[in-house]
Amino acid sequence: MLGVSLGNVSLLRLDRSGGLAPGNKSFKLHTYFAQAKQLGAARLVSFGGAWSNHLHALAALGHQHGIETVGIVRGEANESETAMLKDAVCWGMRLIRVSRNEYRRRHDPDYQQSLRDQFAPCLLIPEGGASVAGMQGCREIGEIVGRVAPQARRIIVPVGTGTTLAGLACSVDGDCELLGISALKGAADLERRVGELLRVAAPASVANWSVRHDFHCGGFARVNAELRDFILAFEAVQRVELEPVYTAKMLFAIHQLIAQGEWRPDTPVLAIHTGGLQGRRGYPWLARSSISAAVRSF
Numbered sequence: 370m371l372g373v374s375l376g377n378v379s380l381l382r383l384d385r386s387g388g389l390a391p392g393n394k395s396f397k398l399h400t401y402f403a404q405a406k407q408l409g410a411a412r413l414v415s416f417g418g419a420w421s422n423h424l425h426a427l428a429a430l431g432h433q434h435g436i437e438t439v440g441i442v443r444g445e446a447n448e449s450e451t452a453m454l455k456d457a458v459c460w461g462m463r464l465i466r467v468s469r470n471e472y473r474r475r476h477d478p479d480y481q482q483s484l485r486d487q488f489a490p491c492l493l494i495p496e497g498g499a500s501v502a503g504m505q506g507c508r509e510i511g512e513i514v515g516r517v518a519p520q521a522r523r524i525i526v527p528v529g530t531g532t533t534l535a536g537l538a539c540s541v542d543g544d545c546e547l548l549g550i551s552a553l554k555g556a557a558d559l560e561r562r563v564g565e566l567l568r569v570a571a572p573a574s575v576a577n578w579s580v581r582h583d584f585h586c587g588g589f590a591r592v593n594a595e596l597r598d599f600i601l602a603f604e605a606v607q608r609v610e611l612e613p614v615y616t617a618k619m620l621f622a623i624h625q626l627i628a629q630g631e632w633r634p635d636t637p638v639l640a641i642h643t644g645g646l647q648g649r650r651g652y653p654w655l656a657r658s659s660i661s662a663a664v665r666s667f
C-alpha cells in the first residue's frame with residue numbers, strides 16, 4: 370500500500386466551518402449576500418455544472434439568509450439529476466437547465482443582461498464566484514490563518530478559478546510562500562486572472578504566490594489510479610475526508626513534492642482544506658468510506 374507520509378503538514382479545516390455551506394465557498398459568497406441586501410436585490414443568480422459546489426453553497430446560504438436563488442445549470446435535465454442539485458432544490462433554489470451552447474454564453478454581457486431582466490431585481494454572480502467581490506470575501510481566510518497559524522510561512526491551497534488564492538495572497542503575511550494546486554488541466558490564463566484580481570484590489574502587500582499545473586491527475590474532476598490509492602490510504606490513516614476534485618489533489622501534490630525531493634519533509638506546511646465533501650457522492654467508490662456515513666449531515 371502507498372505510504373502517506375506527508376512530512377510536517379498542518380490542515381486548516383475549513384470543511385468544518387460554514388454550517389450548510391462548509392469550506393471556501395461561504396467566504397467567497399459572503400460579499401455578494403451583503404451587496405444583495407444593500408441593493409435590495411430579491412434574488413441571487415449564478416452558473417454551474419450539475420456537481421457545482423458553488424451552486425450548492427449559494428442555495429444553502431440563500432436558504433439561511435432568506436434570499437431567493439436561481440441556478441443556471443449546464444446540461445439538459447437527464448444529465449443533471451444529481452445529489453447536489455437535489456439539495457439545492459430542497460433549499461429552494463430555482464434551477465434553469467440550459468444547453469451546453471447556451472451555457473457557453475455565461476460571460477457574454479448581452480446574455481447576462483437578459484438574465485438580469487428576467488430575474489430582476491437580482492444580483493448576478495459570475496461562475497465560481499470569480500470576481501473581486503469573491504476575492505474580498507476570501508481575505509477572511511487569510512485573517513484566520515494569521516490568527517490560528519501565525520508562524521506559517523509555506524501555505525498551500527487547491528485552485529479552481531483562483532479567487533480563493535487571490536484572496537489569500539493579499540491577506541496572509543507578505544513574506545509567505547503561497548502555492549496553489551490547479552484542479553484543471555491546462556488552465557493557461559489562471560495566473561493572468563489571479564494577477565488581474567490582485568491588480569484591481571491593489572492590496573498593501575501580496576504574498577509570493579504561484580500555481581502548479583502538474584497535479585490535475587487527468588483533468589478537472591478526473592481521478593487516476595495513483596490519486597485514488599492516495600485518497601483511500603490517506604483517509605484510512607488520517608481519518609480526515611477528502612474529495613477528489615480539489616483537496617485530494619492538493620494533498621497528493623504535497624506527497625509528490627516531498628517524494629520527488631523538491632520539498633524537504635521537515636519544512637512546516639499549512640494546507641487549507643477547502644471543503645467540497647458533499648461532492649463525494651459523485652464518486653461511488655468513495656461513498657463506501659467508513660467515515661463518510663458517520664459525519665455527513667446531508
Ligand SMILES: *Cc1c(COP(=O)(O)O)cnc(C)c1O
Nearest residue numbers: 422529530531532533615643645
Ligand atoms: C471551489 C473550490 C475550490 C476552488 O476555489 P477557487 O476560488 O475557484 O479557486 C477549492 N476547493 C473546493 C473544495 C472548492 O469547492
